Amino acid sequence: MTALLDVEGLSKNFGGLQVSAGITLALHAGERCALIGPNGAGKTTFVNLVTGVLEPCAGTIRLAGETITRLPAEARVRRGLIRSFQVARLFRSMTVREHLELAVLEREGHTHRLFASVGRVPGLADEVAGLLDGMGLTAVAGTAVGRLAYGQQRLLEIALALALKPKVLILDEPAAGVPHAESHRILDALERLPPDLAVLMIEHDMDLVFRFARRIVVLAQGRLLCSGTAREIAADPRVREVYLGSRADVQPH
Numbered sequence: 001m002t003a004l005l006d007v008e009g010l011s012k013n014f015g016g017l018q019v020s021a022g023i024t025l026a027l028h029a030g031e032r033c034a035l036i037g038p039n040g041a042g043k044t045t046f047v048n049l050v051t052g053v054l055e056p057c058a059g060t061i062r063l064a065g066e067t068i069t070r071l072p073a074e075a076r077v078r079r080g081l082i083r084s085f086q087v088a089r090l091f092r093s094m095t096v097r098e099h100l101e102l103a104v105l106e107r108e109g110h111t112h113r114l115f116a117s118v119g120r121v122p123g124l125a126d127e128v129a130g131l132l133d134g135m136g137l138t139a140v141a142g143t144a145v146g147r148l149a150y151g152q153q154r155l156l157e158i159a160l161a162l163a164l165k166p167k168v169l170i171l172d173e174p175a176a177g178v179p180h181a182e183s184h185r186i187l188d189a190l191e192r193l194p195p196d197l198a199v200l201m202i203e204h205d206m207d208l209v210f211r212f213a214r215r216i217v218v219l220a221q222g223r224l225l226c227s228g229t230a231r232e233i234a235a236d237p238r239v240r241e242v243y244l245g246s247r248a249d250v251q252p253h
């Protein structure tokens, strides 16, 4: 089976510092994978390379068989490589529903007089209702984004990413700022993601990582250290060693 995302030998240097060193990673339809590693391991750099924010020094990135290594970020988004983005960058006075309407309209190419298009796109209301329902946001559909709790903001970020019809979804810290006791709400929503979607999660909350991911890939100093199930990763002495001295606790559940 062709991998939906196929990264081979991806490398990046910042001056003399090698932050991605020949990373090879394949993600198939339906995968639930997490990329972990201590602070400064190169996780964000890897995501920036894959999504087209940064240009690699070497390596290849393929999406559903097509080489996208040098494509601009927007072209990757149009092909279905989507990273969840930060609500903090959006319009705080606009409602949850309006944000989702905008995302669907933009996907459909209605970039001019956006809100005038709302009534003219068949299926828009149903699609938005489905996204709200899927992420458990129906009750706050009419709430301004600036008034959402952190957990709801994170769920909206995921819904916005889904509105773009991803093949590959990169979840960049989906529990950032969410109180630990509430991260199960994020997990509940993630368990309702479309089954065929390939998901790569970057997350510091190990509880969430171990519960969500069927495969965990560990990065250290820009290199892939190992990959395996939650149990394998938690039992691997190399993983404990790279996390030593960091706050993260590597324990499965």
Ligand SMILES: Nc1ncnc2c1ncn2[C@@H]1O[C@H](COP(=O)(O)OP(=O)(O)OP(=O)(O)O)[C@@H](O)[C@H]1O
Binding pocket: 014, 017, 019, 037, 038, 039, 040, 041, 042, 043, 044, 045, 046
């Ligand atoms: N634009 C840049 N110029 C120079 N060095 C950079 C740049 N971006 C990142 N780095 C360095 O690259 C290394 C990897 O950083 P990166 O942010 O990718 O790690 P990370 O695993 O995402 O860390 P964290 O978990 O703290 O977010 C770090 O040493 C960082 O200081």
